Amino acid sequence: MKGTRQLDSPWLHPRAAYVHIPFCLQHCSYCDFAVVAGRDERIDEYLDALGCELRGLQEPHPVATLFVGGGTPTHLNCVQLERLLDLLATWLPLEPGHEYTVEANPETLTDDRIALLASHAVTRLSLGAQSFSARVLTALTRSHHAADIRRSVTRARERIDTVSLDLIFGVPGTTLADWRQDLDETLSLGIGHVSTYGLTYEKGTLLWKQKRDGQVHALDEQTELTMYEHSMDRLQSAGFEHYEISSFARPGRRCRHNQVYWANHAYLGFGLGAARYVNGTREVNTRDLATYLDRCRSGRSPTMQSETLSPLDRxxxxxxxxxxxxxxxxxxxxxxxxxxxxxxxxxxxxxxxxxxxxxxxxxxxxxxxxxxxxxxxxxxxxxxx
Ligand code: SF4
Missing domain, CATH: 1.10.10.920 (Arc Repressor Mutant, subunit A)
Structure with missing residues (x-):
């Protein structure tokens, strides 16, 4: 019968893991990720709880790709960051030829943090740059400046194999010329990977409320489309492969971890709000910090949602x-x-x-x-x- 025979192993045996570090300096206006801002006193407790959740594996689980996202993992101080990296090395050891990505914000990527990441075999840094324009960074309530992006990319490239920049287009008040400028600045840095995202107004965010109340006006669809088309033309003409709707890579620089998601293969997930997907069952952890800490520390699962898809839905x-x-x-x-x-x-x-x-x-x-x-x-x- 269709859909019921023994399926390929990528469904069953996760060789990819995501770990969520929710802490950020501040909560950006457009962000609806599981974020904890201005609560740094909880970071050590969080690492304790994450350790408890990882111990639920019972034995180390080797992975080919590991992605530490957030939040801002590099918001942790060096002692905390080292503790995190050691914890992951214990429970999620890397297979030979691994890819190890850590997300970072430009202002947090100090030389000592870069050195720590490099010494723990991190191979990719994914930088939340978003824009080089002071006006756009202010509109997005980002806490860095264009100079932070240039400095952190230059320093990271000395120690880490691949640096990727996330950029946002379609920000209210911007023009195609602004977006061209952002792409030109990005290309001038000589990096291997770029992700471009159209700004979205996620329900409940500050930006969504500002739009609802008429304080900001979304760009018209045609301008946004022209920006997206310009990304395709500009990045491809500079030698990048457009390998996923929002992702561009120089040859050999694709993000292998994200390709697991786009193949719909299995992956593990740990931390606040993290999702995992194994053999057609998707589980999602609680997004509430107190609940996460409490459940993990008392030996209970932080999973709040679990859904097993039918073969057809899968x-x-x-x-x-x-x-x-x-x-x-x-x-x-x-x-x-x-x-x-x-x-x-x-x-x-x-x-x-x-x-x-x-x-x-x-x-x-x-x-x-x-x-x-x-x-x-x-x-x-x-x-x-
Ligand atoms: S730094 Fe990133 S994760 Fe943190 S609030 Fe801003 S957009 Fe969200």
Whole structure:
């Protein structure tokens, strides 16, 4: 029967792990991640609790990719950061040829923190730069300056293999010229990876409230689309591969950890609000700090949500995440992974979107066209109807 045979092992055996460090200097206006700002006195307790959660593994679990995100992991002082890195080295040892990413904010990336990360085999730094424009950084309530980005990138590149910059476009009041300037500045730094995100107004954030109350006005869709198209043109002409809707890498510099998510393979997750996905079951930890600390320290699971997807839902989800990738959905590996035939599952929708020039189908795989990438979110919905 479709969808029920023994599936490929990437569903079953996670070789990727995410660890969440929620602490930040301040809460940026647009951010809806699990963040704890201005509560640094809780960091040591948090590391205690994280250690308890990791001990739930019972034995060390080797991983090929490890991603420490946040929050701002580099907001921890050096003693705390070293404690974190040692904890992870114990419970999530790295396989040979590993990729180890840590997220950082430019103003926190001091030489001593860079040295600590390098000495613990970190291979990638993902920097939340967002923009080089003082006006945009203020609008986003970021606490760094363009000079912090340039300094931290230069210093990090001396010790860490790959440096990636996150940038945000579509900020109210900005123009295409502003965005061009941000991309030019980014390229001048000679880094290997760039992620570009359109600003979103997540419900409950300060920015969302400002928009609701008429204090800020979102950019019109066409300007935002032009910015996105400029990212594709500018970064690809500079030698970057556009390997996922929001991600650009020089050859050999793709983020292997994020590719696990876009393949819909299994991964582990630890820390406040962290998610894990193993054998079709997705679990999410509590986002409440007090609950997380209490549960972990008393030996209980911090998991607050658990959902086991049906084989059909798993296949549909795989389809939508794999569509984000430049290589799209490869029919044979999709069948091996999900047990479903892509065309039986979604043939009519694929044909309709190919006719609209939003998808390209060469018989082996299906992928987004340039036009399709511009409307990727609405295309995803077409497959979930
Ligand atoms: S620094 Fe990053 S994680 Fe922290 S509040 Fe700002 S956007 Fe969110």
């Amino acid at each position: 296949a549909r989800e795989t389809l939508t995440v794999q569509l984000r990738r430049a290589e799209g959905i490869e029919r044979m590996s999709f069948h091996a992974q999900t047990g479903f035939d892509l065309d039986e599952l979604a043939g009519a929708t694929i044909r309709r979107l190919v006719e609209l020039a939003l998808l390209a189908d060469n018989g082996i795989s299906v992928r987004l066209t340039r036009r399709g990438k511009c409307v990727a979110d609405s295309l995803t919905l077409e497959f979930l109807k």
